[in-house]
Amino acid sequence: MGSSARKKKEKRKDFKKPKLKVGKTKAKADNFTDTSFKAKSIVVNQQSLTTAAPSSSSQFAHYLSLASSSKSDTQRRDALSYLTTQLSSQPVNDPLPLPTAILLPKLLPLILDGSASVRTQLLKFLRLLPPADVGDRAEQALLYTRAGMTHLAAEIRVDALAVLEWLLEVAKEDIVTCPGGWVKTLKSFMSMMGWAVTSGSSKWTSASKASFGKAGKSFPRQMLVLSQFLKAGLVESEAEASVTANAGLYPLVDVERHMIPTRSNAFAHLNLFGSSRDEEGEMYIDREDRQMVFQKRFQAPVEVGMENARKEAGEAGRAAVVLKKVLVDGMADYNG
Amino acid sequence: MLSEGLITSIRAHPKSANTAIAKDVGIYLHELHPSHIIKSSFKKSSTPVNALVATSTHIFAAQADKAVVHIYSRERGNQEALVSFPERLHSLALVGDGILVLGTAEGRVILWEICTGRQISTPNAHLQAVSCIAATQSHLTTGSEDSNIHVWSVPRLFSLASNETQQPLRSLSNHRAAVTSLALGHSSSTTNICVSASRDNTVIVWNYHSGDLLRTFLLPATPLCLALDPCDRAVYAGFEDGSLQLIEFLQPKSTLNPLYDANLQTTPVQITETPWTAPSEPGAALCIGLSYDGTCLFSGHATGKIAQWDTGRRAFSLELADLNAPVTNLLTLSPFPKQKLTRPSTVVKPKLGEGQYVFTAQLSKSITDNSFEAAINHQGLPTEMLEDAISRFYGPIAAPSYSTSSSGDEKLRQENEELWKVVNEQRALQKQTFEKYTKLKSGGT
Incomplete structure (x- = not known):
């Protein structure tokens, strides 16, 4: 009697459908055979089957395209390090495998790259480029640097400051005189450091959020770079171009100015073919013009912020003293 | 907003099956500012080197291996006419705005007045095809594959009275191989220079008014095309290996223009500076053109690439376009075109017979004087204004006396x-x- 119930249950079980439970996979059938397989193969990417190795210039071009348009961070970083080693290993006076005119437009967007290793590698590569060529492309380089300085991510802001330092070392005259170079860069400095540009009421002191948290460590550095920038733009450089009077060429005066110019795009300041530039986008070639714009728009907030920073003392205080010295030197002989 | 433009033409046989580029298009109009775009194009044209000219209203393209000139109207954007000539054509040039000069395969030069239809042809002064022509308002220089360059006087060719066969004024035979390109200087004095390049790897600068040879430059490669600086300070030559070279005429340290230094005229000068090279192999530089201010140089190559070079830095700047077929002609358009009083709205086809000629054109401006404009364009102050002002100073002064009673x-x-x-x-x-x-x-x- 006890066993017949068991036997009936077993017979009934054959015809019952197993209940499906939520979250659990369906029960395997009795005659289930596993048909999966693991293919044991080596997959090789596209290969070029020539006997000669590709020439170094074509390899250079290949790694350049990898660096500028690869999806993976490590690949970009490795491509940049290959380019850096190529440039640093060739003799100094050799021409570049590819001219700077082609290298810079492809690599400048990497200033805004998300990964830190790519940015540091990019800066090492940029320092190997010849200074004269970089000066020709100052406007383009500044565009990306400014975008980096006002980026949302703090690390990109810090690295963009390093790029601006390099630009000031290499081509400071071009940086402050290119169209939009003076006013727009100063505006991005103001927004980066939180010093209000608009002359609002001084009741609301703009919170010194710059000295809190992680970004607080970069505030003195920002002020130092700002002082370097202002020095390049406002302080007279010692090496003024001396006019060599060629007395032997009596009927001719200023012959050098009538020869074919040696600067790239020597008539850019005429702006013959571009749309009209407003005050922000204008080229300020003279030191007096730069002083005038600085005094009109930026001097007040810069001085206020500098005073606040000096009161805070410490690193920020020391940087503020350097900034003050540059301001005094630069605007001393300006009488607006 | 002002803009500079380019007109380029190709020679057919596209290099690769590139579907991005239309197959039929022969002439492209590019606009360079604010950024490079191809503004419009004309179909069914295949031109050899030196065979494209453009006025403000029309584009003339001599077809390769055919005795035909295609005429396109720039305003209407279509092909206006097809004019055939008795011989195959190798080169074209314009005298001013109204005369088209054609160089034929047999060494003859045909001049065609566009607004009247008058056609003049010279005898076979050259022994082989005329490969390049350059012209000013009064002179015409033709260079040919037989290494001779002839100078003709345009008014004498067109004079209605003469019946004798035309002879060139003078010729230069210093070249040893075919002449590939000619360029005339921009001055309007009697010391205007002509620069000629030839396949014997030399560039010769000479005064075509007097026939004096001024300087010979020896080059490392074969120059195929020339572009003269707007102030005649230097000439840019494009080579067969795709590189460019700058040949300077002026030296900053001397008062005398070295071209006119009599001591140096007989010795050829070897150019030692390295030519400017492009990073990719673009093929032979078939045509070259300078921008309006002389800071940009554009070159068209045999692979179809158009490259832009920076003359200030003496280096390659960027690759402007790829037209997929050899770019044989490149014309730079001035952003300040001169406004003429009449313009030909349609060309008049050439008539061979002598007879009455009718001048057909469209008036584009009024002739009435605007005294303000005349005063501005005058050098100094116009004499009428000066006389008027002086007369006001010397006019009778009205004396205030009460005895005079008006x-x-x-x-x-x-x-x-x-x-x-x-x-x-x-x-x-x-x-x-x-x-x-x-x-x-x-x-x-």
């Missing part, structure tokens, strides 16, 4: 007397009231 003065004097009378009456009245007031006041108190 009718106006009389009226004024009368009015004056009446007013004085009124004033005196008022004063008397005021005195009376004041007396009354003081009397009352003193009386009152």
Whole structure:
């Protein structure tokens, strides 16, 4: 009697459908055979089957395209390090495998790259480029640097400051005189450091959020770079171009100015073919013009912020003293 | 906004099956500012080197291996006419805006006046095809594959009176191989230079008014095309290996223009600076053009690439376009086109017979003088304005004397007397009231 119930249950079980439970996979059938397989193969990417190795210039071009348009961070970083080693290993006076005119437009967007290793590698590569060529492309380089300085991510802001330092070392005259170079860069400095540009009421002191948290460590550095920038733009450089009077060429005066110019795009300041530039986008070639714009728009907030920073003392205080010295030197002989 | 433009033409046989580029298009119009775009194009044209010219209203393209010139109208954007000539054509040039010069395969030069249809042809002064032509308003220089360059006088060719066969004014035979390109200087004096390049790897600069050879430059490669600086300070030559070279005429340290230094005229100068190279292999530089201010150089190559070079830095700047077929002609358009008083709206096909010629054109501006414009465009002050101003200083001065009584003065004097009378009456009245007031006041108190 006890066993017949068991036997009936077993017979009934054959015809019952197993209940499906939520979250659990369906029960395997009795005659289930596993048909999966693991293919044991080596997959090789596209290969070029020539006997000669590709020439170094074509390899250079290949790694350049990898660096500028690869999806993976490590690949970009490795491509940049290959380019850096190529440039640093060739003799100094050799021409570049590819001219700077082609290298810079492809690599400048990497200033805004998300990964830190790519940015540091990019800066090492940029320092190997010849200074004269970089000066020709100052406007383009500044565009990306400014975008980096006002980026949302703090690390990109810090690295963009390093790029601006390099630009000031290499081509400071071009940086402050290119169209939009003076006013727009100063505006991005103001927004980066939180010093209000608009002359609002001084009741609301703009919170010194710059000295809190992680970004607080970069505030003195920002002020130092700002002082370097202002020095390049406002302080007279010692090496003024001396006019060599060629007395032997009596009927001719200023012959050098009538020869074919040696600067790239020597008539850019005429702006013959571009749309009209407003005050922000204008080229300020003279030191007096730069002083005038600085005094009109930026001097007040810069001085206020500098005073606040000096009161805070410490690193920020020391940087503020350097900034003050540059301001005094630069605007001393300006009488607006 | 001002803009610079380019006109480029290709020679057919596209290099690769590139579907991005239309197969039929032969002539492209590019616009360079604010950024490079291809503005419009014309179909069905295949031109050899030096065979494209453009006026403000029309584009003329001599077809390769055919004795035909295609004429395209720039305003209407289509092919306007197809003119055939008795021989195959190798080169084209324009004299001013209204005369088309054609160089044929047999060494003859045909001149065709666009607005009247008059056609003049010279005898076979050259022994082989005329490969390049350059012209100013008064002179025509033709270079040919037989290494000779002839100078012709345009007014003499077109004179209605002469019946004898035309002869060139002078010729230069210093080249040893085919002449590939000619360029004339921009001055309007009698010392204007002509620069010629030839396949014997030399560039010769000479004065075509007097026929003097000024300088010979020896080059490392074969120059195929020339572009002269807007101020005639240097010439840029494009080589067969795709590189460019700058040949400077002026030296900053000397008062004398080295071209006219008699001591150096007989010795050829070897150019030692390295040519400018492009990073990719673009093929032979078939045509070259300078921008309006001389800071940009554009070159068209045999692989179809158009490259832009920076003359200030003496280096390659960027690759502008790829047209997929050899770019044989490149014309740079000035952003300040000259406004002429008449323009040909349709060309008049050439008639061979002599007879009455009818000038057909469209008037585009009024002839009436605007005195302000005339004053601005004058050098210094115009004499009429000066005379007018001086005469005003010396005019009769009206002396203020009351004895001279003109009718106006009389009226004024009368009015004056009446007013004085009124004033005196008022004063008397005021005195009376004041007396009354003081009397009352003193009386009152």
